[in-house]
Amino acid sequence: MRFYPRENIYRITHLHNDRDNACNLCQLGKVKGFEQATQGENLAVVPTIMAGRTRERDIETDPLDAWEYHSQQALGLDVKWGITPEISLQATFNPDFSQVESDSGQLSVNNTFALFFAERRPFFVENADYFSTNYNLVYTRNINAPNYGIKLTGRIDQHSLGVFFADDATTNLLIPGNLSSSVVELEQTCII
Numbered sequence: 001m002r003f004y005p006r007e008n009i010y011r012i013t014h015l016h017n018d019r020d021n022a023c024n025l026c027q028l029g030k031v032k033g034f035e036q037a038t039q040g041e042n043l044a045v046v047p048t049i050m051a052g053r054t055r056e057r058d059i060e061t062d063p064l065d066a067w068e069y070h071s072q073q074a075l076g077l078d079v080k081w082g083i084t085p086e087i088s089l090q091a092t093f094n095p096d097f098s099q100v101e102s103d104s105g106q107l108s109v110n111n112t113f114a115l116f117f118a119e120r121r122p123f124f125v126e127n128a129d130y131f132s133t134n135y136n137l138v139y140t141r142n143i144n145a146p147n148y149g150i151k152l153t154g155r156i157d158q159h160s161l162g163v164f165f166a167d168d169a170t171t172n173l174l175i176p177g178n179l180s181s182s183v184v185e186l187e188q189t190c191i192i
Contacts, residue, residue, distance in 0.1 A: 042082030048096045050074045078123070087154030087161075092123045094147060117141055127153040130162030142172045 004010040015029050051073045057066035076094040083089055116136075119125055124140040130153045131138045143149075143166045151164035171186040 039082070039085055044078075044080040046078040046080075048076040048078070050076070050096050080126075084154070086156070087152070088127065090123060090126065090149075090151045090153075092146070092149045095121075095123060095149065097121050123149055123151070127151070127162070130160055131164075139174070142174070143168050144170060144172065 001011060001013040001015075004012055015027060017024075017027060021027060051071070053069065053071045055067050055069045057068065059066075074094060074096065076092070076096045078093075078095065079089075079091040081089045116139075119128065119140050121140075124143075128140075146166040146168045149164060149166040151162075153160075153162045155161070169187070173184045173186065175182045175184055
Protein backbone atom coordinates (compact mmCIF):
# COMPACT_ATOMS: atom_id res chain seq x y z
CA MET A 1 0.00 0.00 0.00
CA ARG A 2 1.24 3.46 -0.84
CA PHE A 3 -0.12 6.84 0.18
CA TYR A 4 0.22 9.64 -2.36
CA PRO A 5 -0.45 12.95 -0.57
CA ARG A 6 -0.97 15.87 -2.91
CA GLU A 7 -4.08 18.05 -3.36
CA ASN A 8 -6.04 14.86 -2.81
CA ILE A 9 -4.76 11.98 -0.71
CA TYR A 10 -4.62 8.83 -2.80
CA ARG A 11 -4.18 5.36 -1.43
CA ILE A 12 -2.70 3.04 -4.01
CA THR A 13 -2.88 -0.71 -3.42
CA HIS A 14 -3.36 -3.93 -5.37
CA LEU A 15 -5.81 -5.26 -2.77
CA HIS A 16 -9.47 -4.43 -2.39
CA ASN A 17 -10.30 -3.06 1.06
CA ASP A 18 -13.79 -3.89 2.28
CA ARG A 19 -14.74 -1.13 4.70
CA ASP A 20 -17.54 -3.28 6.12
CA ASN A 21 -14.95 -5.81 7.32
CA ALA A 22 -13.17 -4.65 10.53
CA CYS A 23 -10.40 -7.23 10.12
CA ASN A 24 -7.60 -5.54 8.16
CA LEU A 25 -5.26 -8.50 8.66
CA CYS A 26 -7.79 -10.83 7.01
CA GLN A 27 -7.78 -8.68 3.89
CA LEU A 28 -4.01 -8.71 3.29
CA GLY A 29 -2.60 -10.55 0.30
CA LYS A 30 -1.26 -14.09 0.54
CA VAL A 31 2.40 -14.82 -0.14
CA LYS A 32 2.96 -17.83 -2.40
CA GLY A 33 5.94 -19.76 -3.70
CA PHE A 34 7.78 -20.59 -0.47
CA GLU A 35 6.73 -24.24 -0.17
CA GLN A 36 10.13 -25.49 -1.36
CA ALA A 37 12.20 -22.93 0.60
CA THR A 38 15.02 -24.33 2.73
CA GLN A 39 17.16 -22.79 5.42
CA GLY A 40 20.61 -21.58 4.38
CA GLU A 41 23.84 -22.38 6.15
CA ASN A 42 23.34 -19.40 8.47
CA LEU A 43 26.89 -19.51 9.81
CA ALA A 44 29.07 -16.45 10.37
CA VAL A 45 32.68 -16.69 11.49
CA VAL A 46 34.35 -13.34 12.17
CA PRO A 47 38.02 -13.36 13.16
CA THR A 48 39.57 -10.32 14.84
CA ILE A 49 43.15 -9.25 15.34
CA MET A 50 44.46 -6.50 17.54
CA ALA A 51 48.04 -5.30 17.47
CA GLY A 52 49.72 -2.39 19.16
CA ARG A 53 53.15 -1.05 19.84
CA THR A 54 54.15 1.51 22.43
CA ARG A 55 57.35 3.04 23.66
CA GLU A 56 58.29 4.80 26.85
CA ARG A 57 61.39 6.18 28.45
CA ASP A 58 62.68 7.18 31.82
CA ILE A 59 63.26 10.92 31.75
CA GLU A 60 66.08 10.69 34.28
CA THR A 61 68.34 8.62 32.01
CA ASP A 62 70.01 9.34 28.69
CA PRO A 63 67.22 10.10 26.19
CA LEU A 64 68.88 8.17 23.34
CA ASP A 65 69.22 4.88 25.19
CA ALA A 66 66.17 5.12 27.43
CA TRP A 67 63.40 4.07 25.02
CA GLU A 68 61.70 0.78 25.86
CA TYR A 69 59.46 -0.74 23.20
CA HIS A 70 56.46 -2.89 24.01
CA SER A 71 54.29 -4.75 21.54
CA GLN A 72 51.01 -6.54 22.11
CA GLN A 73 48.96 -8.82 19.88
CA ALA A 74 45.64 -10.56 20.44
CA LEU A 75 43.55 -12.84 18.25
CA GLY A 76 39.81 -13.30 18.67
CA LEU A 77 36.93 -15.10 17.02
CA ASP A 78 33.17 -14.56 16.93
CA VAL A 79 30.87 -17.34 15.71
CA LYS A 80 27.13 -17.10 15.02
CA TRP A 81 25.23 -20.21 13.95
CA GLY A 82 21.53 -20.56 13.29
CA ILE A 83 21.05 -24.19 14.30
CA THR A 84 17.39 -24.06 13.29
CA PRO A 85 15.26 -21.09 12.23
CA GLU A 86 14.29 -20.64 15.89
CA ILE A 87 17.47 -21.62 17.79
CA SER A 88 20.80 -19.83 17.49
CA LEU A 89 24.22 -20.31 19.04
CA GLN A 90 26.73 -17.52 19.55
CA ALA A 91 30.29 -17.91 20.74
CA THR A 92 33.09 -15.43 21.24
CA PHE A 93 36.70 -16.23 22.05
CA ASN A 94 39.00 -13.49 23.32
CA PRO A 95 36.50 -10.80 22.28
CA ASP A 96 37.65 -7.35 21.24
CA PHE A 97 35.19 -4.79 22.56
CA SER A 98 37.32 -1.78 21.58
CA GLN A 99 34.97 -0.85 18.71
CA VAL A 100 31.98 -0.49 21.02
CA GLU A 101 30.57 2.97 21.60
CA SER A 102 31.82 4.49 24.83
CA ASP A 103 29.54 5.01 27.79
CA SER A 104 27.79 8.32 28.20
CA GLY A 105 29.34 10.58 30.79
CA GLN A 106 27.69 10.46 34.20
CA LEU A 107 28.79 12.20 37.34
CA SER A 108 29.69 9.72 40.04
CA VAL A 109 30.73 12.21 42.71
CA ASN A 110 28.90 11.84 46.03
CA ASN A 111 26.72 9.03 44.70
CA THR A 112 25.90 6.43 47.30
CA PHE A 113 24.42 4.04 44.72
CA ALA A 114 26.13 2.42 41.74
CA LEU A 115 25.58 3.84 38.26
CA PHE A 116 23.73 1.80 35.64
CA PHE A 117 25.18 1.67 32.14
CA ALA A 118 23.28 0.15 29.23
CA GLU A 119 24.92 -2.82 27.51
CA ARG A 120 26.42 -2.04 24.09
CA ARG A 121 28.72 -5.01 23.44
CA PRO A 122 27.49 -7.05 20.46
CA PHE A 123 27.76 -10.48 22.09
CA PHE A 124 25.56 -9.44 25.02
CA VAL A 125 23.15 -7.20 23.06
CA GLU A 126 22.09 -9.72 20.42
CA ASN A 127 19.06 -11.74 21.59
CA ALA A 128 19.18 -9.95 24.96
CA ASP A 129 15.37 -10.00 25.11
CA TYR A 130 15.56 -13.67 26.14
CA PHE A 131 17.18 -12.54 29.40
CA SER A 132 15.09 -9.44 30.11
CA THR A 133 12.42 -9.33 32.78
CA ASN A 134 10.56 -6.62 34.65
CA TYR A 135 13.53 -6.55 37.03
CA ASN A 136 17.20 -6.25 36.07
CA LEU A 137 18.15 -9.75 37.13
CA VAL A 138 20.99 -10.13 34.60
CA TYR A 139 23.46 -7.23 34.42
CA THR A 140 26.05 -8.31 31.88
CA ARG A 141 28.23 -5.24 32.47
CA ASN A 142 29.61 -7.15 35.48
CA ILE A 143 31.33 -9.40 32.94
CA ASN A 144 34.31 -7.16 32.32
CA ALA A 145 36.85 -8.88 30.05
CA PRO A 146 35.77 -12.44 29.28
CA ASN A 147 38.17 -14.99 27.81
CA TYR A 148 35.25 -16.65 26.05
CA GLY A 149 31.48 -16.64 26.04
CA ILE A 150 28.84 -19.01 24.71
CA LYS A 151 25.13 -18.20 24.34
CA LEU A 152 22.22 -20.37 23.20
CA THR A 153 18.84 -18.72 22.59
CA GLY A 154 15.64 -19.70 20.84
CA ARG A 155 12.15 -21.09 21.01
CA ILE A 156 10.84 -24.63 21.22
CA ASP A 157 7.07 -24.84 20.68
CA GLN A 158 5.58 -22.31 23.14
CA HIS A 159 8.69 -22.06 25.33
CA SER A 160 11.64 -19.66 25.08
CA LEU A 161 15.11 -20.63 26.19
CA GLY A 162 18.20 -18.62 26.89
CA VAL A 163 21.44 -19.64 28.52
CA PHE A 164 24.92 -18.16 28.40
CA PHE A 165 28.29 -18.87 29.96
CA ALA A 166 31.24 -16.52 30.18
CA ASP A 167 34.71 -17.02 31.63
CA ASP A 168 35.96 -13.84 33.24
CA ALA A 169 39.06 -13.40 35.37
CA THR A 170 37.25 -11.11 37.81
CA THR A 171 33.63 -11.24 38.90
CA ASN A 172 32.07 -8.05 40.25
CA LEU A 173 28.90 -8.32 42.29
CA LEU A 174 26.75 -5.37 43.22
CA ILE A 175 25.34 -5.64 46.74
CA PRO A 176 22.42 -3.21 47.07
CA GLY A 177 21.55 -1.69 50.39
CA ASN A 178 18.97 0.75 51.69
CA LEU A 179 21.54 3.52 52.26
CA SER A 180 24.15 2.72 49.61
CA SER A 181 25.44 0.06 47.24
CA SER A 182 28.73 -1.76 47.55
CA VAL A 183 30.76 -3.69 45.01
CA VAL A 184 32.36 -7.02 45.85
CA GLU A 185 35.12 -8.36 43.62
CA LEU A 186 35.78 -12.10 43.37
CA GLU A 187 39.09 -13.06 41.76
CA GLN A 188 39.40 -16.36 39.99
CA THR A 189 42.57 -18.39 40.42
CA CYS A 190 43.50 -21.15 37.99
CA ILE A 191 45.77 -23.99 38.98
CA ILE A 192 47.39 -25.69 36.01
